[in-house]
Amino acid sequence: MSTVSTLDQQLIAAAWKNDVTEARRLINAGANVNAVDDTVQSAFLIAASEGYVELLDLTLQHGADVRSLDSYRGTALIRAAERGHAAVVGRLLQAGVAVDHVNRLGWTALHEAVLLGKGTPQYVDTVRLLIAAGADRNKPAERDGITPVQAARSQTEVAAVLATKLPSSPTAALLAAAAAGDANQVAAALAAGAPLESRDDNLRTALLLASLNDRVEVARLLVALGADPDAQDDRQDSAWLVTGVTGSVAMLETLLPAKPDLTLRNRFGGISVIPASERGHVDYVRRVVRTGINVNHVNDLGWTALLEAIILGQGTKPWQDIVRILVAAGADPSLPDADGITPLHHATNRGYTDIAALLRSAGAR
Template identity: 65%
Template structure:
């Protein structure tokens, strides 16, 4: 586990060869693959995936290796995990898929990559927000958030899917003074009630 977290591929390879338990857990319920994903240790994660490590193992915070990639924004790690066929519908403790924290944090390349995996771009999390809503509400309207809005729209995001209060992405963008984001949404057919 320590070798996975620090990215020591030689030690991890030797442990795998010696028959180490790939699903051993630390006190927080994290597996070696989750530790490697969190620390962005791509080579180690690739070794663990090739050895059959479980990509959907949930820890005590309800994170999986795949879900963590949305937080870190690591496209390289997401690519390393895909051969293990992670369940893209598993949600984090906030009820969100990996795409939602990535959109919130402004991880443009991750959003571009993940939106092409078949992940549900219109998934609604526990607070009632989609990736598009998170990008608008929690983003700052800067170039990277404008690009995320464009990517999500191109991937099929519903520009009129409102939050639980009935407020649309366009209304949020206008209220936050995000003129460029509002223009992108309007061009995509967004409406403000």
């Protein structure tokens, strides 16, 4: 007979529905994120098994017991690994869940990710995360003695992760692999002891090097492990800021779960939307304005993204599109530069008639 309270029962029901708003209300009212029902399910364990990242974060913020076990005597990490919920696996590893815990079936999280996984990209990411966290790839299962390495032989990409040797110089290997896009080597370097926030001679972290070179697989791994998207190098570049230079929407999406500081400034006092507008990265600008970034931010030159798109752009369709996107996102079409010259005057002086017409239709003077 379960002794779970009514509030706790309601929280477990809300967790199955992934109703984060209701779960937050119930927790604030006193529901326990660790309370289990007759099937040994808690809000925390449900969030892990179902891949509900926001709900998981909520439970962790409110005292989730990362040592709690389900009816198979397995951890939340094992449940998430079985289903290939890489983002959840990363959070649980950061929270300190034991990586090599063995459940009632005699398996670790790595065993489950390999034996019950399908070798798809989400499981490859999961295996990389577990390896990076130090999972024992040669640990035999308690019942049949099979190791993760042996179990992965029919899964080419997973097998490649498990076959990657630990480097003798972990930090150097981490930084080189991040720049080259070798996610398997990045995982091995971390497993060998390389600090996640290692820096090169220019103070560039592995995540910054991955972002500079548009190595999305590597960045996804590092972000899941908690790498800092705001760590700046000796040029004041960060992983997030350089996405505005490269224009990589894929990298932008990869870094957003890390909650980058959208107000962080580069060496010119600008934020990511400004170099993107200057360089004509239309798709990037279209996506980044949806983050709530300040489209009227003024850099040290006295220019906004709109002014840079006009002053340093070419007046052709990409920059016309960017002007249109920025204005629609709330950019002030009359905000002048440090010398008092407005975007309309800059466009007119450069003969950018289409952009000038766009600005006039937006009420610019």
